[in-house]
Amino acid sequence: MPEHASLTHVDAQGRPAMVDVGDKAVTRREASAHCRVRFPAEVAARLRAEGLRTAKGAVVDAAIIAGTMAVKRTHELIPFCHPLPIEGCRIGIDWDDETALGIVCSVRTTHRTGVEMEALTGATVAALTIYDMCKALSHAIEIGPAALTGKRGGKRDVGAPA
Template sequence: MTSRSRTLTHLDPDGRPAMVDVSDKTSTRREARAECRVRFPVGVAAQLRDSGLRSAKGGIVDTAVIAGTMAVKRTHELIPFCHPLPIDGCRIGIDWDGANVLRIECSVRTTHRTGVEMEALTGATVAALTVYDMCKALSHRIVLGPAKLLGKRGGRRDVGTL
Protein backbone atom coordinates (compact mmCIF):
# COMPACT_ATOMS: atom_id res chain seq x y z
CA MET A 1 0.00 0.00 0.00
CA THR A 2 1.26 3.46 -0.83
CA SER A 3 1.80 6.18 1.73
CA ARG A 4 -1.09 8.29 0.43
CA SER A 5 -4.45 7.39 1.89
CA ARG A 6 -6.94 5.69 -0.38
CA THR A 7 -10.56 6.69 -0.66
CA LEU A 8 -13.64 5.13 -2.16
CA THR A 9 -13.68 6.35 -5.75
CA HIS A 10 -17.39 5.82 -6.41
CA LEU A 11 -18.55 8.39 -3.85
CA ASP A 12 -18.74 12.13 -4.47
CA PRO A 13 -17.61 14.67 -1.83
CA ASP A 14 -21.08 14.45 -0.22
CA GLY A 15 -20.87 10.67 0.07
CA ARG A 16 -23.37 10.03 -2.72
CA PRO A 17 -22.81 7.33 -5.37
CA ALA A 18 -21.03 8.63 -8.49
CA MET A 19 -19.33 7.24 -11.57
CA VAL A 20 -15.60 7.93 -11.73
CA ASP A 21 -14.66 10.51 -14.37
CA VAL A 22 -11.91 8.90 -16.48
CA SER A 23 -11.78 11.60 -19.18
CA ASP A 24 -8.35 12.86 -18.06
CA LYS A 25 -6.78 9.40 -17.90
CA THR A 26 -4.58 8.06 -20.68
CA SER A 27 -5.69 5.00 -22.63
CA THR A 28 -3.30 2.14 -21.91
CA ARG A 29 -3.38 -1.62 -22.22
CA ARG A 30 -5.32 -3.07 -19.29
CA GLU A 31 -5.54 -6.72 -18.31
CA ALA A 32 -7.17 -8.62 -15.47
CA ARG A 33 -7.53 -12.26 -14.43
CA ALA A 34 -10.10 -13.61 -11.98
CA GLU A 35 -11.37 -16.98 -10.83
CA CYS A 36 -14.40 -18.56 -9.27
CA ARG A 37 -14.70 -22.12 -8.00
CA VAL A 38 -17.64 -24.50 -8.04
CA ARG A 39 -17.62 -27.20 -5.34
CA PHE A 40 -19.80 -30.24 -5.95
CA PRO A 41 -20.88 -32.95 -3.53
CA VAL A 42 -18.52 -35.91 -4.15
CA GLY A 43 -21.16 -38.09 -5.82
CA VAL A 44 -22.25 -35.30 -8.15
CA ALA A 45 -18.66 -34.57 -9.15
CA ALA A 46 -18.16 -38.27 -9.97
CA GLN A 47 -21.34 -38.29 -12.04
CA LEU A 48 -20.22 -35.17 -13.94
CA ARG A 49 -16.76 -36.62 -14.59
CA ASP A 50 -18.37 -39.81 -15.93
CA SER A 51 -20.63 -37.76 -18.23
CA GLY A 52 -17.76 -35.70 -19.64
CA LEU A 53 -19.29 -32.58 -18.01
CA ARG A 54 -22.55 -32.90 -19.88
CA SER A 55 -25.99 -32.50 -18.38
CA ALA A 56 -29.52 -32.91 -19.64
CA LYS A 57 -29.24 -29.23 -20.67
CA GLY A 58 -26.13 -29.85 -22.83
CA GLY A 59 -22.38 -29.25 -22.63
CA ILE A 60 -21.72 -27.61 -19.28
CA VAL A 61 -18.29 -26.16 -20.03
CA ASP A 62 -19.19 -24.85 -23.48
CA THR A 63 -22.33 -23.16 -22.18
CA ALA A 64 -20.48 -21.64 -19.20
CA VAL A 65 -17.76 -20.23 -21.48
CA ILE A 66 -20.37 -18.59 -23.70
CA ALA A 67 -22.28 -17.18 -20.70
CA GLY A 68 -19.10 -15.86 -19.07
CA THR A 69 -17.99 -14.20 -22.30
CA MET A 70 -21.38 -12.56 -22.75
CA ALA A 71 -21.22 -11.32 -19.15
CA VAL A 72 -17.78 -9.78 -19.70
CA LYS A 73 -19.16 -7.76 -22.61
CA ARG A 74 -22.20 -6.63 -20.62
CA THR A 75 -20.64 -5.91 -17.23
CA HIS A 76 -21.48 -2.22 -17.50
CA GLU A 77 -25.17 -3.19 -17.73
CA LEU A 78 -24.97 -5.19 -14.48
CA ILE A 79 -22.69 -3.09 -12.25
CA PRO A 80 -24.01 0.49 -12.00
CA PHE A 81 -20.76 2.47 -12.16
CA CYS A 82 -18.75 0.34 -14.60
CA HIS A 83 -17.87 2.10 -17.83
CA PRO A 84 -18.76 0.38 -21.10
CA LEU A 85 -15.47 -0.91 -22.49
CA PRO A 86 -14.29 -2.23 -25.83
CA ILE A 87 -13.14 -5.75 -24.99
CA ASP A 88 -10.04 -6.68 -26.98
CA GLY A 89 -9.79 -10.22 -25.64
CA CYS A 90 -11.53 -12.62 -23.29
CA ARG A 91 -10.51 -16.18 -22.38
CA ILE A 92 -12.35 -18.45 -20.02
CA GLY A 93 -10.76 -21.69 -18.88
CA ILE A 94 -12.60 -24.36 -16.92
CA ASP A 95 -10.99 -27.47 -15.44
CA TRP A 96 -11.11 -29.74 -12.43
CA ASP A 97 -9.04 -28.75 -9.41
CA GLY A 98 -9.10 -31.87 -7.28
CA ALA A 99 -11.82 -34.47 -7.06
CA ASN A 100 -14.87 -32.24 -6.71
CA VAL A 101 -13.96 -28.61 -7.48
CA LEU A 102 -14.28 -26.99 -10.86
CA ARG A 103 -12.01 -23.95 -11.29
CA ILE A 104 -13.15 -21.23 -13.66
CA GLU A 105 -10.64 -18.58 -14.73
CA CYS A 106 -11.43 -15.51 -16.81
CA SER A 107 -8.82 -13.24 -18.42
CA VAL A 108 -9.82 -9.97 -20.07
CA ARG A 109 -7.89 -7.34 -22.07
CA THR A 110 -8.68 -3.86 -23.33
CA THR A 111 -6.93 -0.65 -24.27
CA HIS A 112 -8.82 2.08 -22.48
CA ARG A 113 -8.75 4.63 -19.65
CA THR A 114 -10.08 2.24 -17.00
CA GLY A 115 -9.37 -1.34 -16.03
CA VAL A 116 -11.16 -4.63 -16.60
CA GLU A 117 -11.14 -6.17 -13.09
CA MET A 118 -14.92 -6.07 -12.86
CA GLU A 119 -15.26 -7.64 -16.28
CA ALA A 120 -12.95 -10.54 -15.34
CA LEU A 121 -14.76 -11.08 -12.03
CA THR A 122 -18.16 -10.91 -13.73
CA GLY A 123 -17.10 -13.38 -16.43
CA ALA A 124 -15.82 -15.91 -13.90
CA THR A 125 -18.83 -15.65 -11.60
CA VAL A 126 -21.46 -15.76 -14.35
CA ALA A 127 -19.72 -18.83 -15.80
CA ALA A 128 -19.91 -20.39 -12.32
CA LEU A 129 -23.59 -19.47 -12.00
CA THR A 130 -24.20 -21.12 -15.37
CA VAL A 131 -22.53 -24.32 -14.16
CA TYR A 132 -24.78 -24.23 -11.09
CA ASP A 133 -27.87 -23.71 -13.24
CA MET A 134 -26.98 -26.61 -15.49
CA CYS A 135 -26.23 -28.95 -12.57
CA LYS A 136 -28.82 -27.98 -9.95
CA ALA A 137 -31.05 -30.90 -10.95
CA LEU A 138 -28.32 -33.16 -9.51
CA SER A 139 -27.98 -31.26 -6.22
CA HIS A 140 -28.72 -27.94 -4.58
CA ARG A 141 -25.70 -28.40 -2.34
CA ILE A 142 -23.35 -27.07 -5.01
CA VAL A 143 -21.28 -24.20 -3.57
CA LEU A 144 -19.92 -21.26 -5.57
CA GLY A 145 -16.81 -19.37 -4.54
CA PRO A 146 -14.63 -17.93 -3.61
CA ALA A 147 -14.55 -15.51 -6.51
CA LYS A 148 -11.40 -13.41 -6.50
CA LEU A 149 -9.17 -11.17 -8.55
CA LEU A 150 -5.89 -12.95 -9.32
CA GLY A 151 -4.15 -10.05 -10.97
CA LYS A 152 -4.40 -6.86 -12.98
CA ARG A 153 -2.01 -4.80 -15.08
CA GLY A 154 -2.26 -1.28 -16.42
CA GLY A 155 -3.45 1.88 -14.81
CA ARG A 156 -2.19 3.35 -11.58
CA ARG A 157 -1.00 0.12 -9.95
CA ASP A 158 -0.50 -3.53 -10.78
CA VAL A 159 -1.85 -6.26 -8.51
CA GLY A 160 -1.21 -10.00 -8.32
CA THR A 161 -0.13 -12.08 -11.29
CA LEU A 162 -1.37 -12.51 -14.82
Protein backbone atom coordinates in the same frame (compact mmCIF):
# COMPACT_ATOMS: atom_id res chain seq x y z
CA MET B 1 -4.14 -0.51 2.64
CA PRO B 2 -2.29 2.60 1.37
CA GLU B 3 -2.77 5.78 3.42
CA HIS B 4 -4.17 7.68 0.44
CA ALA B 5 -6.74 4.98 -0.40
CA SER B 6 -10.31 6.21 -0.55
CA LEU B 7 -13.58 5.23 -2.14
CA THR B 8 -13.67 6.35 -5.76
CA HIS B 9 -17.39 6.12 -6.47
CA VAL B 10 -18.42 8.77 -3.94
CA ASP B 11 -18.54 12.52 -4.59
CA ALA B 12 -17.59 15.33 -2.18
CA GLN B 13 -21.07 15.19 -0.61
CA GLY B 14 -20.86 11.44 -0.05
CA ARG B 15 -23.29 10.63 -2.87
CA PRO B 16 -22.74 7.84 -5.41
CA ALA B 17 -20.86 9.00 -8.52
CA MET B 18 -19.26 7.46 -11.57
CA VAL B 19 -15.51 8.07 -11.80
CA ASP B 20 -14.52 10.54 -14.52
CA VAL B 21 -11.82 8.74 -16.52
CA GLY B 22 -11.47 11.46 -19.16
CA ASP B 23 -8.02 12.57 -18.01
CA LYS B 24 -6.58 9.10 -17.55
CA ALA B 25 -4.08 7.73 -20.06
CA VAL B 26 -5.24 5.17 -22.60
CA THR B 27 -3.18 2.06 -21.87
CA ARG B 28 -3.42 -1.68 -22.28
CA ARG B 29 -5.42 -3.07 -19.34
CA GLU B 30 -5.65 -6.75 -18.40
CA ALA B 31 -7.24 -8.60 -15.51
CA SER B 32 -7.81 -12.19 -14.45
CA ALA B 33 -10.22 -13.64 -11.93
CA HIS B 34 -10.82 -17.12 -10.54
CA CYS B 35 -13.96 -18.74 -9.17
CA ARG B 36 -14.65 -22.28 -7.96
CA VAL B 37 -17.69 -24.52 -8.16
CA ARG B 38 -17.64 -27.35 -5.62
CA PHE B 39 -19.88 -30.40 -6.05
CA PRO B 40 -20.88 -33.14 -3.65
CA ALA B 41 -18.52 -36.09 -4.30
CA GLU B 42 -21.18 -38.25 -5.98
CA VAL B 43 -22.20 -35.41 -8.31
CA ALA B 44 -18.57 -34.69 -9.24
CA ALA B 45 -18.03 -38.37 -10.00
CA ARG B 46 -21.12 -38.46 -12.20
CA LEU B 47 -20.08 -35.30 -14.06
CA ARG B 48 -16.62 -36.72 -14.67
CA ALA B 49 -18.10 -40.00 -15.93
CA GLU B 50 -20.47 -38.15 -18.26
CA GLY B 51 -17.86 -35.77 -19.66
CA LEU B 52 -19.36 -32.71 -17.95
CA ARG B 53 -22.64 -33.12 -19.80
CA THR B 54 -26.08 -33.01 -18.26
CA ALA B 55 -29.60 -33.23 -19.66
CA LYS B 56 -29.25 -29.49 -20.39
CA GLY B 57 -26.16 -30.03 -22.54
CA ALA B 58 -22.43 -29.36 -22.43
CA VAL B 59 -21.78 -27.69 -19.07
CA VAL B 60 -18.40 -26.12 -19.86
CA ASP B 61 -19.42 -24.83 -23.28
CA ALA B 62 -22.53 -23.15 -21.88
CA ALA B 63 -20.51 -21.61 -19.03
CA ILE B 64 -17.86 -20.21 -21.39
CA ILE B 65 -20.51 -18.61 -23.59
CA ALA B 66 -22.41 -17.15 -20.61
CA GLY B 67 -19.22 -15.84 -18.98
CA THR B 68 -18.10 -14.19 -22.21
CA MET B 69 -21.50 -12.56 -22.70
CA ALA B 70 -21.37 -11.30 -19.11
CA VAL B 71 -17.92 -9.76 -19.65
CA LYS B 72 -19.28 -7.74 -22.56
CA ARG B 73 -22.30 -6.57 -20.56
CA THR B 74 -20.69 -5.84 -17.19
CA HIS B 75 -21.49 -2.14 -17.51
CA GLU B 76 -25.19 -3.06 -17.67
CA LEU B 77 -24.96 -5.03 -14.42
CA ILE B 78 -22.64 -2.96 -12.22
CA PRO B 79 -23.93 0.63 -11.94
CA PHE B 80 -20.68 2.60 -12.16
CA CYS B 81 -18.75 0.45 -14.65
CA HIS B 82 -17.89 2.15 -17.91
CA PRO B 83 -18.78 0.41 -21.17
CA LEU B 84 -15.50 -0.89 -22.57
CA PRO B 85 -14.36 -2.19 -25.93
CA ILE B 86 -13.31 -5.71 -24.95
CA GLU B 87 -10.38 -6.79 -27.10
CA GLY B 88 -9.93 -10.21 -25.63
CA CYS B 89 -11.69 -12.59 -23.26
CA ARG B 90 -10.62 -16.12 -22.41
CA ILE B 91 -12.40 -18.40 -20.01
CA GLY B 92 -10.80 -21.65 -18.94
CA ILE B 93 -12.63 -24.27 -16.91
CA ASP B 94 -11.06 -27.42 -15.51
CA TRP B 95 -11.06 -29.58 -12.41
CA ASP B 96 -9.11 -27.96 -9.55
CA ASP B 97 -9.44 -31.16 -7.53
CA GLU B 98 -11.71 -34.22 -7.32
CA THR B 99 -14.86 -32.23 -6.52
CA ALA B 100 -14.28 -28.65 -7.68
CA LEU B 101 -14.16 -26.95 -11.04
CA GLY B 102 -11.93 -23.90 -11.32
CA ILE B 103 -12.87 -21.08 -13.65
CA VAL B 104 -10.32 -18.53 -14.85
CA CYS B 105 -11.51 -15.48 -16.78
CA SER B 106 -8.91 -13.20 -18.41
CA VAL B 107 -9.96 -9.96 -20.08
CA ARG B 108 -8.04 -7.37 -22.10
CA THR B 109 -8.77 -3.87 -23.41
CA THR B 110 -6.92 -0.71 -24.37
CA HIS B 111 -8.72 2.08 -22.55
CA ARG B 112 -8.71 4.61 -19.71
CA THR B 113 -10.05 2.21 -17.07
CA GLY B 114 -9.41 -1.38 -16.09
CA VAL B 115 -11.25 -4.63 -16.62
CA GLU B 116 -11.20 -6.08 -13.11
CA MET B 117 -14.99 -6.04 -12.82
CA GLU B 118 -15.33 -7.64 -16.25
CA ALA B 119 -13.01 -10.51 -15.26
CA LEU B 120 -14.84 -11.04 -11.96
CA THR B 121 -18.23 -10.88 -13.68
CA GLY B 122 -17.17 -13.38 -16.35
CA ALA B 123 -15.84 -15.88 -13.80
CA THR B 124 -18.85 -15.65 -11.51
CA VAL B 125 -21.48 -15.80 -14.26
CA ALA B 126 -19.70 -18.85 -15.67
CA ALA B 127 -19.94 -20.38 -12.16
CA LEU B 128 -23.63 -19.52 -11.91
CA THR B 129 -24.21 -21.14 -15.29
CA ILE B 130 -22.49 -24.32 -14.13
CA TYR B 131 -24.77 -24.31 -11.09
CA ASP B 132 -27.81 -23.86 -13.32
CA MET B 133 -26.71 -26.65 -15.65
CA CYS B 134 -26.14 -29.05 -12.73
CA LYS B 135 -28.75 -28.11 -10.11
CA ALA B 136 -31.01 -30.99 -11.15
CA LEU B 137 -28.27 -33.28 -9.80
CA SER B 138 -27.99 -31.45 -6.45
CA HIS B 139 -28.71 -28.15 -4.76
CA ALA B 140 -25.71 -28.68 -2.49
CA ILE B 141 -23.36 -27.24 -5.12
CA GLU B 142 -21.25 -24.38 -3.72
CA ILE B 143 -19.91 -21.38 -5.60
CA GLY B 144 -16.84 -19.47 -4.48
CA PRO B 145 -14.63 -18.04 -3.52
CA ALA B 146 -14.31 -15.61 -6.40
CA ALA B 147 -11.24 -13.40 -6.47
CA LEU B 148 -9.24 -11.09 -8.67
CA THR B 149 -5.96 -12.90 -9.30
CA GLY B 150 -4.15 -10.17 -11.19
CA LYS B 151 -4.37 -6.93 -13.11
CA ARG B 152 -1.99 -4.99 -15.31
CA GLY B 153 -2.19 -1.44 -16.56
CA GLY B 154 -3.34 1.76 -14.94
CA LYS B 155 -1.86 3.14 -11.71
CA ARG B 156 -0.64 -0.17 -10.33
CA ASP B 157 -0.26 -3.83 -11.12
CA VAL B 158 -1.71 -6.37 -8.72
CA GLY B 159 -1.19 -10.11 -8.27
CA ALA B 160 -0.11 -12.62 -10.88
CA PRO B 161 0.11 -11.65 -14.54
CA ALA B 162 -3.28 -11.51 -16.23
